[in-house]
Amino acid sequence: MRILVFANTPAHVHLYRHAVDRLEDAGHEVLVLTREYACTTDLLEFYGLPYRRYGEHDVAASSTATIARELGGQLGSIVREALRFGPDVVFGRGPYAALAGTVARAPTVLVLDDEPGDFNHTVSRPFADCILSPRVTRRDLGDSHYTFDGFKECAYLHPEIFDADGAVREYLGVGEDEPYALVRFNALDALHDAGLEGFTRRQRRDLIDRLSERATVFVSDEGGEMDLRNLPARPYDLHPALIHDAMAEASLLIADTGTMVTEAGLLGTPALRYRGTDDHEYGEFRELERVGLAEQFDGYAGVRDRAIELLADDGADARWRRRRRTYVGDLVNLTDLLVDVAEAAGDLEELERSSRAALQPASVTASERP
Structure with missing residues (x-):
């Protein structure tokens, strides 16, 4: 064929x-x-x-x-x-x-x-x-x-397909027990993104500052416009094929883009989505919220405060991975x-x-x- x-x-x-x-x-x-x-x-x-x-x-x-x-x-x-x-x-x-x-x-x-x-x-x-x-x-x-x-x-x-590469921590330059957060900023350039707004420039800088107090911060900026030289964050610069391995090891993922939030949730990593001006009700996110694998926020303060709370919660990783084992294996x-x-x-x-x-x-x- x-x-x-x-x-x-x-x-x-x-x-x-x-x-x-x-x-x-x-x-x-x-x-x-x-x-x-x-x-x-x-x-x-x-x-x-x-x-x-x-x-x-x-x-x-x-x-x-x-x-x-x-x-x-x-x-x-x-x-x-x-x-x-x-x-x-x-x-x-x-x-x-x-x-x-x-x-x-x-x-x-x-x-x-x-x-x-x-x-x-x-x-x-x-x-x-x-x-x-x-x-x-x-x-x-x-x-x-x-x-x-x-x-x-x-x-x-x-779970029958994905097997995380534990060496990703070495590739990222973080210690075995070092908490790190992945932050993804959407370019919002797809057809279905027309007219939408995600994190503002000020919110991006504030979020990075707050997260860096509790974890190493890696930023994946789809639009390629952020200058991180004066911010307490590193660019996520591994080969894009390793992104799911990096997500699986992360303590937290925050994004104003949908796919990576879904992916992190299915990997058992605490995942927060900032909707910005996107008022579409996605069935996928609603389901991930129902089973406790992702959370959505309409306002910036909500996602910021929840992110800080999760990084301070020593039991968050274990809860999310337990939920993944219970839910994802049956899909x-x-x-x-x-x-x-x-x-x-x-x-x-x-x-x-x-x-x-x-x-x-x-x-x-x-x-x-x-």
């Missing part, structure tokens, strides 16, 4: 990387289509995944109109690559996968989460043969939409499911019994919500 996968962000690389490896090991031909954005191609290179670039994303392009123009210039490349490769099935999301599947006349599988806005769903839903999303998402996208008990991040952070191993769906060319009727049992029509999931 020929399997085409879209990886437009670093998170997409992680979502599919184990499945790509297993499909190649099984003798299938896989191609990852990507764009030059943040560390996406660095990760593809690190994991040795077969890829081609169809364009790039300018992190300064934060307006909807600018992003739409950028997208228009990329679609021609996607058409050429899809026709050249001739896939039997396409995996991805939004207009990218929808277009590729349409021109190649291949079944299209969309793997979605509870993102805000309707653009990606509106343009891709009519072309999808199969839509998969976590059961905690709040949408029903029709007869082809099925949900699974877990998160997209379970494709690479499920779906999404890589197993993606491999089975790929080998069935997106036809869920052809799935093995165990994979079919892991899926439920979204209409049923929606009817069960309060």
